[in-house]
Amino acid sequence: MKSSSLLVAREVTKVFGGHRAVDGVSFVLERGCIGGLIGPNGAGKTTLFNCLAGHLAPTSGSIELDGVPIAGAPPSRVFAAGLARTFQIPRPFPQMTVLENVMLAPPHQLGERFWANWLQPRAVAAQERRTQEAARHWLDFVGLSALAQQPASVLSGGQRKLLELARVMVAEPRLVLLDEPGAGVNPALLDQIVDKVAALNRQGTTFLVIEHNMDLVMSLCRPVMVMAQGRLLVQGEPDTVLRDPRVVEAYLGDAA
Numbered sequence: 001m002k003s004s005s006l007l008v009a010r011e012v013t014k015v016f017g018g019h020r021a022v023d024g025v026s027f028v029l030e031r032g033c034i035g036g037l038i039g040p041n042g043a044g045k046t047t048l049f050n051c052l053a054g055h056l057a058p059t060s061g062s063i064e065l066d067g068v069p070i071a072g073a074p075p076s077r078v079f080a081a082g083l084a085r086t087f088q089i090p091r092p093f094p095q096m097t098v099l100e101n102v103m104l105a106p107p108h109q110l111g112e113r114f115w116a117n118w119l120q121p122r123a124v125a126a127q128e129r130r131t132q133e134a135a136r137h138w139l140d141f142v143g144l145s146a147l148a149q150q151p152a153s154v155l156s157g158g159q160r161k162l163l164e165l166a167r168v169m170v171a172e173p174r175l176v177l178l179d180e181p182g183a184g185v186n187p188a189l190l191d192q193i194v195d196k197v198a199a200l201n202r203q204g205t206t207f208l209v210i211e212h213n214m215d216l217v218m219s220l221c222r223p224v225m226v227m228a229q230g231r232l233l234v235q236g237e238p239d240t241v242l243r244d245p246r247v248v249e250a251y252l253g254d255a256a
């Protein structure tokens, strides 16, 4: 039987020239949840995501996805293992169409292997068709179908967040890390993103979401983890966590 823990981090630390951006962070993310990760600016949230997704090798500590060690593995390996992430500032390729941007991500693309084009041209073509179908499906899911053939440069900030969601979903990940899905998004689009994430979660995708918008966190995330100055302060139910004096102080300290 599969363990209920999907992601296990133990004592994850990332040091930048003496500064402990992530400082001994340990947590367990249960399969099927939408976990929240909050904390003041500079707390180390994105750096922790970078360590989890392979964009940075932690200085020390271990990370397991479904029992498989992934700390220090390159992003492509972590991605192939089922963990996909979106970026705090999405940077789609502006000249490529919206559809082409979504088609960039799937794992094990045969066509990218040099010899495959000669040895298995039909398999490559069939896979490209499947990828395109999947990309169209996810564009439709996030409501961007009408813009599929437009260059990505026409998208608003909120639409870029939706494009990112479609892009990661093409790979059918087990775990999706969202870095501030609500930042720069107007309220109507924000509701859409919340609905999409909740729907995907009901279908079995686990999420971990960094977010400053507390309404979004309260309505979507359970449990909530709070980071400040590289450390994990508390975790639990959103309303309990937000009333915790240590959390209040971390935010007030940031505002001072």
Ligand SMILES: Nc1ncnc2c1ncn2[C@@H]1O[C@H](COP(=O)(O)OP(=O)(O)OP(=O)(O)O)[C@@H](O)[C@H]1O
Pocket: 016, 021, 039, 040, 041, 042, 043, 044, 045, 046, 047, 048, 088
């Ligand atoms: N590549 C890097 N090199 C050096 N320092 C870095 C690097 N990336 C992040 N830092 C530092 O690490 C700390 C944590 O940054 P991080 O971006 O993880 O914070 P965050 O919690 O995501 O903040 P925000 O809410 O503003 O996005 C900050 O002090 C930042 O300046």
Ligand SMILES: [Mg+2]
Pocket: 045, 046, 047, 088
């Ligand atoms: Mg950040």
